[in-house]
Amino acid sequence: MFNPSREQVRLFFTQxxxxxxxxxxxxxLESMAVDWMLRHPEYHAALEDPDAVEADFPVEAGQTNPFLHLSMHLAISEQLSIDQPPGIKAAHEQLLASRDPHAAAHEIMECLGEVVWEAQRLGTPFSNEGYLDLIRRRITRN
Structure with a gap:
């Protein structure tokens, strides 16, 4: 399994x-990443800053970690391309009925973040079903 370090992930994006x-x-993979980077001009300065590879992006300071955000976009793109967990592709298609593709990706990202945080907090495995359930709940929300 591919398990890059924080520095490797950040170098991948900056390079x-x-x-x-x-x-x-x-x-x-770089092309897919650049597509997401182009949709996030607010991250361009960080991607061009050599010090960003070592920077912290504290939530308490109201900062979004651009590398985490872009990594989540890539993870979701990969999930959708292979329909893993099974059903995510169909749920994404349903989200697209009422959202543009970037907004739909952000809806899924919020669900992914919630399920990962919950698994880490409780020390439990990632719940595919919990993840899909959260996504499905968002389909009916406007």
């Missing part, structure tokens, strides 16, 4: 962004 800005050839 992919640099390659994009220099019109370099991107790998498929």
């Amino acid at each position: 992919a962004w640099a390659k994009h800005r220099q019109s370099g050839v991107l790998t498929p």
Whole structure:
């Protein structure tokens, strides 16, 4: 299983962004990441800042960690591409009926964050069913 360090993840994003800005050839994963980076111009400064690789982004200071956010976008894109957990692709399609693709991804991201946080807090395994249930509840919300 691929388990990169915090520094490796951050370098992946900053290097992919640099390659994009220099019109370099991107790998498929880098291309997917850059697509999400382009949808988040508020993160461009951090992606171009060499010190961001070591920076902290405390929630208490009202900061969103751009690397965590982009990593979650990539994780969700991968989940959707392979329908894992089974049913996420159908739930995503239903979300798309009332949301644009980026908003739908953010809805799923909130659910993913909640389930991961709960599993860590309780020391329990990640719940695929709990994750899908949270996503399905959002389908009917406007």
